[in-house]
Amino acid sequence: MRGRILTLVTITLILISTQGTVANPGGEGDGNRDFVCGGSCHGDPTLSAPSTATISITSGNTAFTGTAYQFDTTIEIDMISHSRILGVFLLSSINGNGDNPEDHGWNIIQDPSGTTVNYVEVIVPTNGVVSLSWVLTAPEEVGDGDLIVAIHHGAGYEGLAYLGVSEPHSISIDPVPANLPGFALDWSAPNYRVTGDTSPVIVLTQNATEISVEWKLEGESVSHPATVEAGADDEWLVHLPATMGDGRIVYRVTTSNGEFDVIQPWLTMGTIPPEFDGSLMGARAQGFAGAFMIIALLVSLQGLLQPPRRKDDLDQTQEVEVAEETPAESVVDEPTVDEDAAYRARLLKYDEHPGLLWDPVDEEWVDDSNYGGDE
Amino acid sequence: MFSQTLHHLVVGLTTGIATLACLCAIAAWVSNYFVGAKNARTHLDTASYIAAIAALPLLPIAVLSGTMAMSDPASDAMSYNKFLFAGLTTGFLASMVIGRWRFGPGVWNDSRLALLQAISAIGALASITVLGSIGAKMTLGESTMDVLPFWPKFDDSVVVNEWLSLVLLLLGIVAMVVAFRLGPKTERISAD
Numbered sequence: 001m002r003g004r005i006l007t008l009v010t011i012t013l014i015l016i017s018t019q020g021t022v023a024n025p026g027g028e029g030d031g032n033r034d035f036v037c038g039g040s041c042h043g044d045p046t047l048s049a050p051s052t053a054t055i056s057i058t059s060g061n062t063a064f065t066g067t068a069y070q071f072d073t074t075i076e077i078d079m080i081s082h083s084r085i086l087g088v089f090l091l092s093s094i095n096g097n098g099d100n101p102e103d104h105g106w107n108i109i110q111d112p113s114g115t116t117v118n119y120v121e122v123i124v125p126t127n128g129v130v131s132l133s134w135v136l137t138a139p140e141e142v143g144d145g146d147l148i149v150a151i152h153h154g155a156g157y158e159g160l161a162y163l164g165v166s167e168p169h170s171i172s173i174d175p176v177p178a179n180l181p182g183f184a185l186d187w188s189a190p191n192y193r194v195t196g197d198t199s200p201v202i203v204l205t206q207n208a209t210e211i212s213v214e215w216k217l218e219g220e221s222v223s224h225p226a227t228v229e230a231g232a233d234d235e236w237l238v239h240l241p242a243t244m245g246d247g248r249i250v251y252r253v254t255t256s257n258g259e260f261d262v263i264q265p266w267l268t269m270g271t272i273p274p275e276f277d278g279s280l281m282g283a284r285a286q287g288f289a290g291a292f293m294i295i296a297l298l299v300s301l302q303g304l305l306q307p308p309r310r311k312d313d314l315d316q317t318q319e320v321e322v323a324e325e326t327p328a329e330s331v332v333d334e335p336t337v338d339e340d341a342a343y344r345a346r347l348l349k350y351d352e353h354p355g356l357l358w359d360p361v362d363e364e365w366v367d368d369s370n371y372g373g374d375e
Numbered sequence: 376m377f378s379q380t381l382h383h384l385v386v387g388l389t390t391g392i393a394t395l396a397c398l399c400a401i402a403a404w405v406s407n408y409f410v411g412a413k414n415a416r417t418h419l420d421t422a423s424y425i426a427a428i429a430a431l432p433l434l435p436i437a438v439l440s441g442t443m444a445m446s447d448p449a450s451d452a453m454s455y456n457k458f459l460f461a462g463l464t465t466g467f468l469a470s471m472v473i474g475r476w477r478f479g480p481g482v483w484n485d486s487r488l489a490l491l492q493a494i495s496a497i498g499a500l501a502s503i504t505v506l507g508s509i510g511a512k513m514t515l516g517e518s519t520m521d522v523l524p525f526w527p528k529f530d531d532s533v534v535v536n537e538w539l540s541l542v543l544l545l546l547g548i549v550a551m552v553v554a555f556r557l558g559p560k561t562e563r564i565s566a567d
Contacts, residue, residue, distance in 0.1 A: 278455040282540040285544040294463060298491065303560075304558075
């Protein structure tokens with residue numbers, strides 16, 4: 001009976017939780033997805049509504065076959081769910097299947113999250129403006145291609161999914177001109193630099209007579225020009241500021257040759273800590289040195305902090321009495337007259353200590369043999 | 376594989392025995408503040424002395440087995456720190472044993488020397504705790520000490536040049552010899 005009740009309660013709880021949950025308010029995570037999840041609940045008019053967000057695309061309308069192309073979009077959104085999650089698709093169609101640009105010959109090199117997917121989820125900042133960039137390789141075939149931005153999000157605590165789709169952005173895919181300036185084919189951008197490293201980044205190009213570079217820290221909106229020095233043939237030394245900690249710098253190269261100015265995609269460079277230069281022998285030596293120094297310090301402190309010898313400890317009356325009881329076999333030489341006189345001369349007399357004389361050499365009081373006699 | 380197992384065994388023994396030595400020494404010092412704790416102090420002192428003597432030869436064995444268990448020891452900050460803290464632990468433990476040996480069981484009767492012994496014990500205990508924590512970080516990726524907000528990060532270390540390390544080692548040996556040979560003479564303190 002109890003088992004049945006438990007089962008009933010469990011089923012009821014599951015049903016209640018599904019009623020209270022529409023779609024995935026916590027997001028589904030980044031991934032490769034078709035438009036509106038291929039006809040999921042977002043397509044149901046009772047569960048979805050058009051978004052009031054504005055989607056703008058600022059990329060160029062020309063790409064060369066097989067070369068990098070940067071797609072930039074800015075989304076301005078005025079109402080968003082409590083979690084502020086916004087899902088953004090980069091698509092080539094809105095059929096519900098085969099919508100991924102990669103299904104249309106494009107290749108995603110980098111998405112806004114640094115991975116290679118067409119759907120990302122971002123947190124909308126308080127100003128409601130989100131700028132995202134995808135870096136793609138254009139299809140190998142000459143022709144026209146479309147790229148579309150679609151978004152979905154919630155609003156307030158309502159259970160509706162809000163959908164928005166941009167106008168298709170047409171791109172003419174042209175053959176690569178013979179003298180198009182760009183990166184050398186065998187050059188790859190450095191992924192990391194050691195923290196604090198100010199050495200220039202070496203950029204290798206082809207067909208370029210001049211390059212300019214702008215940089216910014218990841219997350220910054222304003223970019224700064226970098227100093228570029230010409231090196232050997234088709235080699236450029238780009239001076240970028242050193243980064244520390246987990247800082248990541250992004251930079252963009254514009255390659256020019258008087259005929260074409262090609263703005264290359266943003267490249268990201270992280271920061272890594274310097275290589276550890278410790279050795280086993282050094283570690284052992286340093287460990288032993290630490291041990292010996294601690295011992296030296298504490299042993300010295302032990303000597304300094306030990307209790308001072310009290311007078312009782314120096315009292316050897318007992319030993320003297322024992323010695324007197326036993327017959328002496330040897331006689332200690334009497335001090336010579338000179339030694340005795342010198343000893344007596346160094347003794348100091350103080351009025352406040354009658355009967356005693358102070359020996360400053362041995363630092364002790366001795367009996368005054370003359371006390372009670374002459375004085 | 377055998378060195379790893381041996382290291383686990385020796386580390387368990389060393390840590391346990393050294394912790395016992397330190398805790399007993401601290402308790403012996405604290406017992407000074409309780410009337411009628413003389414008997415307990417005697418037992419704590421004996422336990423601490425024997426445990427510390429037992430832990431001292433185990434420490435280098437633990438270091439050696441750890442070195443054998445690693446493919447590239449001291450090649451990163453964490454394992455480098457293990458060597459440094461093993462040195463500190465040895466220094467504090469040895470000082471504790473030397474103090475007890477030089478002054479006898481009466482060392483706890485003198486307030487200043489008792490405090491120095493307790494400081495040595497606390498230093499050794501802290502170093503052992505850090506050693507264990509680094510070990511846990513290396514093998515498990517976390518340590519129970521992570522809950523403390525002020526626990527230092529072990530992915531950084533104080534590395535000096537190899538030759539400078541040798542100079543420091545020489546300096547340490549000289550300092551130790553000077554402390555023993557030229558320092559004040561000590562006498563055993565009466566336990567009564």
